[in-house]
Amino acid sequence: MKTSTNSQKQQWNSSEWAGVASVWVLAEAAVAKLSRVFLWGPPGVGKSYLASRAGSSPVQVTLAEDLTVQELMGHWVPDRVEWHFHLGPVSRAYQEGRVLVLNEIGRASGSVQDFLLGVLDDRDVASLALPNGELLTPAEGFKVVGTSNSSPDQLDPALRSRFEAEIHLPVPNVTLVEELDRRCQGLGGALADSYLDPERALDPRRVMSFINLVCDAVPSRQAALLTLAERAPDFLAALQARGVRLPCDTF
Ligand SMILES: Nc1ncnc2c1ncn2[C@@H]1O[C@H](COP(=O)(O)OP(=O)(O)OP(=O)(O)O)[C@@H](O)[C@H]1O
Ligand SMILES: [Mg+2]
Numbered sequence: 001m002k003t004s005t006n007s008q009k010q011q012w013n014s015s016e017w018a019g020v021a022s023v024w025v026l027a028e029a030a031v032a033k034l035s036r037v038f039l040w041g042p043p044g045v046g047k048s049y050l051a052s053r054a055g056s057s058p059v060q061v062t063l064a065e066d067l068t069v070q071e072l073m074g075h076w077v078p079d080r081v082e083w084h085f086h087l088g089p090v091s092r093a094y095q096e097g098r099v100l101v102l103n104e105i106g107r108a109s110g111s112v113q114d115f116l117l118g119v120l121d122d123r124d125v126a127s128l129a130l131p132n133g134e135l136l137t138p139a140e141g142f143k144v145v146g147t148s149n150s151s152p153d154q155l156d157p158a159l160r161s162r163f164e165a166e167i168h169l170p171v172p173n174v175t176l177v178e179e180l181d182r183r184c185q186g187l188g189g190a191l192a193d194s195y196l197d198p199e200r201a202l203d204p205r206r207v208m209s210f211i212n213l214v215c216d217a218v219p220s221r222q223a224a225l226l227t228l229a230e231r232a233p234d235f236l237a238a239l240q241a242r243g244v245r246l247p248c249d250t251f
Helices: 014-021 023-033 049-052 069-073 089-096 110-120 157-162 173-185 187-194 204-214 221-239
Strands: 002-004 011-012 036-040 061-062 075-079 083-086 101-103 145-148 165-168
Touching: 011 110, 014 187, 023 036, 023 165, 023 173, 036 049, 036 173, 049 061, 049 145, 061 089, 069 075, 069 089, 069 110, 075 089, 083 089, 089 101, 089 187, 110 157, 173 187, 173 204, 204 221
Parallel strands: 036 145, 036 165, 061 101, 101 145
Antiparallel strands: 075 083
16 A cells, blocks of 8 residues: 655555445445445545435434434424424435435443334335334335444444445545645645545644645645644645645645
């Protein structure tokens, strides 16, 4: 993966980078073809972005310890004199045959994880008994993409086994790198290179915010300080060393 130059500076070997980045092609194919896929990797690399493109109008939900089964499944709400049942994100995705993106699935409470065991069952056995007495079976098109920053080892084994594929995405997605390069030639490469050493990896969201600020006429030093804090000097030096010319700015 790593190559050394005379200056001991390590850079991606472009063909090896293409090899690592190709996991995104696999991930895209898996999400398109399979019904239950688990994507994991560092923050900001584009997992949710990919999942959200798996079908038209996906239903996204970010799980947390205090999120309840009722919030996911649906609940009764008073409406003047009557009570109405409001579908939750899971029952809506079930009923409408949409892609359900479960972000940070490992952070769900024990009871939500138990509930998800049924949601992630095979289509022919999965059914959802709603508190209003309805029994929902997943409509054509329903699929689940789970995302997480931590390895699937952290998942409950029964939940883990319900996913048909688990894909590690350790580097930013290629289209994100290309998009950055389109906005500022060399910036995407600088982001990609930073993943050579996971400890030094730049957060893609911050790099995106940096270029947004620079394009909004914020001087690069200030933009880098605002977005990358103590890593700003190294980041700017790396851009300069790579000959990156920021739009509307001088170093
Ligand atoms: N191909 C892309 N083109 C343009 N923007 C992108 C692309 N991929 C991701 N992004 C943007 O990058 C940001 C981070 O992407 P995303 O939220 O998918 O990351 P993530 O891997 O799910 O991160 P986390 O683990 O923190 O949830 C988002 O603002 C997203 O819109
Ligand atoms: Mg995400």
